Amino acid sequence: MKKELIISHENDTSKIALLEDGRLFELHQEAQSNQFVVGDLFLGKIKKLAPNLNAAFVNIGYEKDAFLHYLDLGPQILSYQKFVRDTTAKRQQNSSLKNFVVQKEIPKDGTIDKVLASGDSILLQITKEPISTKGPRISTQISLTGRFLILIPFDHKVSISKKIKSSQEKERLRTLIESIRPEGFGVIIRTVAEGKKVAELHNDMNQLITKWENCFKNIQKNKVPSKVLSEEHKAAAILRDNFNQDFVNIICDDQHLVDEMKNYLDVIAPESKNIVHFYESHIPLLEYYNVEKQLKQSFGKHVNIPSSKGAYLVIEHTEALHVIDVNSGNNISASQTNKLHALNVNKMAATEIARQLRLRDMGGIIVIDFIDMTDPEHRKTLFEHLKTEMRRDKAKHKTLPPSKFGLIQITRQRVRPEKQIETKEVNPNRDGTILAPIVIIEKMEESIRNLLTNEKGKLYLHVHPFVEAYLTKGLMSIQNKWFLRYKKWVTIIPRDSFKYLEYALYNSKKQELISDSN
Numbered sequence: 391m392k393k394e395l396i397i398s399h400e401n402d403t404s405k406i407a408l409l410e411d412g413r414l415f416e417l418h419q420e421a422q423s424n425q426f427v428v429g430d431l432f433l434g435k436i437k438k439l440a441p442n443l444n445a446a447f448v449n450i451g452y453e454k455d456a457f458l459h460y461l462d463l464g465p466q467i468l469s470y471q472k473f474v475r476d477t478t479a480k481r482q483q484n485s486s487l488k489n490f491v492v493q494k495e496i497p498k499d500g501t502i503d504k505v506l507a508s509g510d511s512i513l514l515q516i517t518k519e520p521i522s523t524k525g526p527r528i529s530t531q532i533s534l535t536g537r538f539l540i541l542i543p544f545d546h547k548v549s550i551s552k553k554i555k556s557s558q559e560k561e562r563l564r565t566l567i568e569s570i571r572p573e574g575f576g577v578i579i580r581t582v583a584e585g586k587k588v589a590e591l592h593n594d595m596n597q598l599i600t601k602w603e604n605c606f607k608n609i610q611k612n613k614v615p616s617k618v619l620s621e622e623h624k625a626a627a628i629l630r631d632n633f634n635q636d637f638v639n640i641i642c643d644d645q646h647l648v649d650e651m652k653n654y655l656d657v658i659a660p661e662s663k664n665i666v667h668f669y670e671s672h673i674p675l676l677e678y679y680n681v682e683k684q685l686k687q688s689f690g691k692h693v694n695i696p697s698s699k700g701a702y703l704v705i706e707h708t709e710a711l712h713v714i715d716v717n718s719g720n721n722i723s724a725s726q727t728n729k730l731h732a733l734n735v736n737k738m739a740a741t742e743i744a745r746q747l748r749l750r751d752m753g754g755i756i757v758i759d760f761i762d763m764t765d766p767e768h769r770k771t772l773f774e775h776l777k778t779e780m781r782r783d784k785a786k787h788k789t790l791p792p793s794k795f796g797l798i799q800i801t802r803q804r805v806r807p808e809k810q811i812e813t814k815e816v817n818p819n820r821d822g823t824i825l826a827p828i829v830i831i832e833k834m835e836e837s838i839r840n841l842l843t844n845e846k847g848k849l850y851l852h853v854h855p856f857v858e859a860y861l862t863k864g865l866m867s868i869q870n871k872w873f874l875r876y877k878k879w880v881t882i883i884p885r886d887s888f889k890y891l892e893y894a895l896y897n898s899k900k901q902e903l904i905s906d907s908n
Contacts, residue, residue, distance in 0.1 A: 391410055391411055392410070392638045393408065393409065393636045393637045393638065394409040395407070395629070395637065395639070395640040396641050396675060396679050396681060397640070397641070397642040397643070397644070398642075398643055398674065398676050399642070399643060399644035403419060404419070404644075405417065405419050405676060406419075406628065407679070408628065409679065413684070413745070414749065415745055415748055416628075418628070426516050426526045427519065427620070427621045428517060428621065429515065429516065429535065429621035429627075430619065430620055431515050431532065431605055431617070431618045431619035432450045432451075432513075432514050432515075432516070432528075432615060432616065432617050433474070433512070433513060433514075433614050433615060433618050434450040434456065434511070434512055434528070434614065435509065435510070435615060436448055436506050436508050436511075437449045437455050439502060439506065439507075444501055444502050445458060445459045445460060445502060446502055446506055448512065448514065450514070450526065450528070451615040451616070451617075452526060454520065454524065454526075455525055456525045456526045456528045457525060457527060458512075458514070458528050458530070460502045461498075462517070462528070462529040462531065463505060463506075463529075463531075464530050464531030464532075465496055466492070466493070466495060466531075466543075466544040467496055468493035468494060468496060468505070469492050469493045469544040470513050470532070470543075471493075472493055473490065473544075474511055474512065474513050474609060475511075477606060477609045477610055478511070478612040485599075485603040485605070485606035485607075486573075487543060487573060487574025487575065488572075488574060490544075492544055511614050512530055513532065513605075513609065514528045514529065515529050515530070515531070515533070516528060517529045518804070533578075535630070536580075536594040536595075537580075537582065537630050537658045538579070538580055538591055538594045539567070539577055539583065539591065539598060540577065540578040541575055541576075541601075542576040542578065543602065544575075544576075546574075546575075546576055547577075548567050548571065548577050548579065549576070549578045549579065550563060551578070551579060551580055553581040554581060554584050556584075559584055559585070563583060563591075566591060567579060567591065567595075570591070570595050605618050626651065626654050629654060630658070635662075637662065637665060638665060639667065640665055640666045640667070641666075641667050641669050641675065641679075642668065642669060643668070643669045643670065643675045645668055648667075651666050652666050672850045672881065672883060672898075672900065673883055676887075677883075677884075682885070683886045688745075688746070688749055689750070692704055693705060693746065695716075695739050695742050696738070697738060698718075698735055700718075701716070701717060701718050701738065702717055703715070703716060703717070703742060703743065711755035711757055712755070712756045712757070713757050714743055714746075714756065714757070715759045716736060716739040716758070716760045718731075718761050729763065729765055732762070732768070733765075733771060733772065736763065736772050737772060739760065740775050740776040740779055741775075743758060744779035744783065747780075747785075747800070747802060748782075748785075751785075751804070752802060753785070753803060754801070754804055755799060755800075755801055756801075756802060757797055757798075757799055758800070759796070759797055760772065760796065763796070769792050773791055773792060773798065776789060776798065780800070785803045785804075786803040787800060787801060787803065788801045830891055831868060833906065834851065834893055835872065837895055837906075838851070838872065838878075841895065841904070842876055842878060845897055845903070848881065848897070848898045849880045849895060849897065849903075850881045850882075850895070850896040850897070850898075851880050851881070851883065851893060851894075851895055852883045852888065852893060853883075853884065853885065853888060854885065854889065854892060856890065857891075858883070859884075889907060891906075891907075892907045894906070
């Protein structure tokens with residue numbers, strides 16, 4: 391499977407698309423102004439305790455206070471509290487935990503008012519981004535994630551991923567990590583560490599220690615609330631958690647991000663840094679790789695199932711759960727041939743559903759109503775196929791066997807708001823009238839004519855694909871007539887993301903000269 395990472399940066403926002411064999415499987419959008427990203431560390435202040443909930447509300451600089459339950463404190467909360475107090479009071483001179491006196495662990499069934507008090511400063515980590523009217527979800531069980539290792543302060547254990555099966559490899563990794571583990575820290579060895587060389591693991595450990603040192607320096611500044619450690623840029627985080635030899639291209643239209651990713655790959659996989667490429671063209675990156683087109687096709691209530699000859703999904707959202715109904719494009723009777731057809735359509739639907747969950751980042755309870763199948767072996771085959779497809783999903787999830795009604799339920803972790811992309815456009819005739827097409831074309835031509843007095847370089851007209859087809863149709867197209875009239879070639883670029891009557895003019899430096907969304 392060929393994986394490509396497409397990163398478009400525009401107006402302080404990065405859109406990151408993960409393509410697998412050309413199909414869009416994940417889309418992440420990250421604004422530079424986004425304060426709260428899963429994995430970020432903050433110094434917060436307890437605003438008030440809620441003993442009836444056995445929880446506290448914490449001010450971390452968001453309009454809504456973050457929610458901290460007693461179960462999310464972690465057994466070493468008292469050690470963290472002492473570390474923060476000693477660091478801000480300058481009694482803790484460096485980030486090392488070698489001589490730090492670890493405090494007593496708190497009981498699992500205790501109460502929050504015995505541990506925290508209003509006004510306390512605490513070190514915390516974002517575990518769930520703000521969703522709807524809720525503030526961020528947080529934890530004081532801090533973990534620093536690297537490519538191969540996870541570093542846990544105030545711990546002493548070395549744990550190994552259960553997915554590593556070889557006892558010999560487990561022993562090798564345990565012995566190696568014990569020899570380089572800094573005193574006062576525990577380590578979790580990730581699955582991707584299997585078979586890695588000493589130098590790679592040592593380098594990953596050093597990067598995590600550097601992160602902790604940066605966190606310590608920011609705590610010393612004693613600003614509450616404040617961010618003390620940022621998670622990597624989303625592109626780097628995706629590389630960290632997903633990068634393997636399947637990646638063939640990483641393409642970005644921002645030179646700074648290209649350099650950043652090359653430096654990151656130079657550390658984790660130097661042999662692959664040449665797959666990072668800078669994209670420079672007047673055709674927007676997401677348009678060139680058909681990402682915008684796939685977004686329009688993949689979101690909305692009805693989603694077609696590829697290669698199914700007419701089958702489609704109906705996706706409904708309620709307050710409590712998501713419901714997905716599989717519909718066959720053809721009538722399926724009880725004959726043996728159609729029984730097999732139902733299985734095949736259901737398997738294609740399962741593949742598309744697994745993709746939809748990742749693409750939309752749907753979380754909570756998902757109920758799927760597949761096409762009815764009477765054969766128990768077919769139901770078992772479908773269930774196993776769905777589980778196989780879901781294994782590619784990095785989010786924590788559980789797939790339950792079919793119920794007696796034939797429904798399959800999936801629970802999927804939600805750590806950030808579900809993506810909503812509007813696939814319908816405003817009816818340009820909503821008020822009963824629209825500008826005549828010739829008037830729209832005249833507006834475009836007038837804009838071009840006015841710009842020619844100052845703009846000596848090339849012009850690029852971005853329009854809806856339908857309008858592009860109209861402007862370029864035939865030997866004596868409107869585009870050719872403009873060239874003959876003004877002795878200036880206007881390059882016309884179709885934009886899947888534009889509304890019908892929207893257009894924009896750019897110069898050769900990609901600077902927007904005129905924009906009209908009508």
